[in-house]
Amino acid sequence: MSAFSDAEREAVYRAIFERRDCRRFLPDPLPGDLIARLLSAAHHAPSVGFMQPWNFLLIRSIEVRAQVKAAFEHANAIANAQFHGERGELYRSLKLEGIMESPLNVCVTCDRSRHGPVVLGKTSQSEMDLYSTVCAIQNLWLAARAEGVGVGWVSIVEIEDLRQILALPTEVVPVAYLCLGRVVEFPASPELQRLGWLNRVELEPLVYEDRWGRPSSLFTENPLDADDPSGTKTAP
Amino acid sequence: MSAFSDAEREAVYRAIFERRDCRRFLPDPLPGDLIARLLSAAHHAPSVGFMQPWNFLLIRSIEVRAQVKAAFEHANAIANAQFHGERGELYRSLKLEGIMESPLNVCVTCDRSRHGPVVLGKTSQSEMDLYSTVCAIQNLWLAARAEGVGVGWVSIVEIEDLRQILALPTEVVPVAYLCLGRVVEFPASPELQRLGWLNRVELEPLVYEDRWGRPSSLFTENPLDADDPSGTKTAP
Numbered sequence: 001m002s003a004f005s006d007a008e009r010e011a012v013y014r015a016i017f018e019r020r021d022c023r024r025f026l027p028d029p030l031p032g033d034l035i036a037r038l039l040s041a042a043h044h045a046p047s048v049g050f051m052q053p054w055n056f057l058l059i060r061s062i063e064v065r066a067q068v069k070a071a072f073e074h075a076n077a078i079a080n081a082q083f084h085g086e087r088g089e090l091y092r093s094l095k096l097e098g099i100m101e102s103p104l105n106v107c108v109t110c111d112r113s114r115h116g117p118v119v120l121g122k123t124s125q126s127e128m129d130l131y132s133t134v135c136a137i138q139n140l141w142l143a144a145r146a147e148g149v150g151v152g153w154v155s156i157v158e159i160e161d162l163r164q165i166l167a168l169p170t171e172v173v174p175v176a177y178l179c180l181g182r183v184v185e186f187p188a189s190p191e192l193q194r195l196g197w198l199n200r201v202e203l204e205p206l207v208y209e210d211r212w213g214r215p216s217s218l219f220t221e222n223p224l225d226a227d228d229p230s231g232t233k234t235a236p
Numbered sequence: 237m238s239a240f241s242d243a244e245r246e247a248v249y250r251a252i253f254e255r256r257d258c259r260r261f262l263p264d265p266l267p268g269d270l271i272a273r274l275l276s277a278a279h280h281a282p283s284v285g286f287m288q289p290w291n292f293l294l295i296r297s298i299e300v301r302a303q304v305k306a307a308f309e310h311a312n313a314i315a316n317a318q319f320h321g322e323r324g325e326l327y328r329s330l331k332l333e334g335i336m337e338s339p340l341n342v343c344v345t346c347d348r349s350r351h352g353p354v355v356l357g358k359t360s361q362s363e364m365d366l367y368s369t370v371c372a373i374q375n376l377w378l379a380a381r382a383e384g385v386g387v388g389w390v391s392i393v394e395i396e397d398l399r400q401i402l403a404l405p406t407e408v409v410p411v412a413y414l415c416l417g418r419v420v421e422f423p424a425s426p427e428l429q430r431l432g433w434l435n436r437v438e439l440e441p442l443v444y445e446d447r448w449g450r451p452s453s454l455f456t457e458n459p460l461d462a463d464d465p466s467g468t469k470t471a472p
Contacts, residue, residue: 008243059446064446120319212293
């Protein structure tokens with residue numbers, strides 16, 4: 001297969017740098033052919049031993065979503081109590097999900113029993129099937145950005161609640177509960193950064209050479225272009 | 237931020253559908269600015285509570301790589317014994333890593349202690365930091381495809397061996413050990429499919445509506461274009 005053109009390469013980086021975790025959605029339904037393309041993107045993720053351990057539950061039912069929303073509220077009440085003072089006030093002011101407003105929820109699961117007990121590449125690291133499922137989620141997220149669709153990952157919910165609400169078999173793990181929909185905008189920077197929760201950390205100190213803690217000269221020798229893939233730009 | 241053009245959107249899908257797990261590398265070193273772009277792509281992954289829990293160890297040392305290769309061989313001897321008969325013969329014929337031939341190995345880790353014990357979005361699902369790290373890996377993998385760089389994920393190695401060889405602290409989990417380099421080609425289909433290990437499963441039966449096991453009409457109503465995002469095409 002041929003090389004990517006410069007324009008194609010830039011488009012891939014654009015999706016990576018402009019992807020956002022979205023919590024505010026327009027109610028417009030997503031066309032079926034668009035949803036099919038997003039799931040196909042997810043389905044083409046790498047998987048350990050070509051195991052393809054994922055399933056996709058498309059959740060439109062208001063009743064089911066109300067149950068998930070209640071499970072979120074239960075989990076979030078417990079989370080709330082762990083953030084105190086100013087931090088607690090900021091936490092309680094954050095919008096952390098769009099379960100009811102978004103036109104589509106998708107639960108991406110991992111069937112840990114698929115293709116039997118022995119899977120190529122999973123013999124030393126049993127969590128590889130979960131990681132494969134996360135690769136599928138990230139594919140879907142990037143494809144959605146390119147389609148102009150926002151995605152938000154709701155992780156403040158107990159796994160056992162999701163399992164019960166969605167009738168998941170024992171061997172199936174819900175890896176991500178996602179909200180999808182059109183959005184007013186993809187902001188230039190992540191919301192948690194804009195609101196002062198945490199800043200983007202510098203990349204350079206996160207990179208080591210040959211072993212933990214040995215500094216790398218990569219960025220000294222190759223400073224990132226602040227206007228492009230550094231992603232430190234905040235202007236739209 | 238503006239909408240993607242059709243050409244940009246197609247480029248994102250192209251990276252997703254043409255990404256491959258590579259095990260055969262050319263020895264050419266990768267330029268530093270290219271490596272910096274790939275790490276920047278990884279660093280712009282979503283992370284729970286904007287935690288950014290990852291580090292990147294760039295491994296070029298032949299001595300360190302020889303230790304990882306030995307750890308792979310140890311783990312693979314154990315794996316070998318779990319595949320019998322024709323399946324065992326096929327397993328033993330597979331090339332499963334390119335640790336010594338590739339010009340660069342990268343270990344992507346997750347620091348589970350980053351930003352303290354309480355992290356927004358991780359209070360119900362403690363594994364979210366590991367999943368964030370996998371999102372970073374998939375970003376790197378797709379950016380690498382757009383750059384014409386092959387990536388292979390070596391999972392047949394014990395976590396404790398990696399931890400010891402790379403001197404990782406207790407709170408740091410090695411999530412992926414990757415081989416990177418130029419490749420002769422990105423084949424049209426995954427190697428495990430071409431060699432008859434497993435086929436790509438059909439996507440349609442993996443999709444449910446509102447709860448586990450309830451069939452979806454999504455693909456009946458929106459059949460995937462076999463020439464494009466279905467990815468079922470095998471011609472180059």
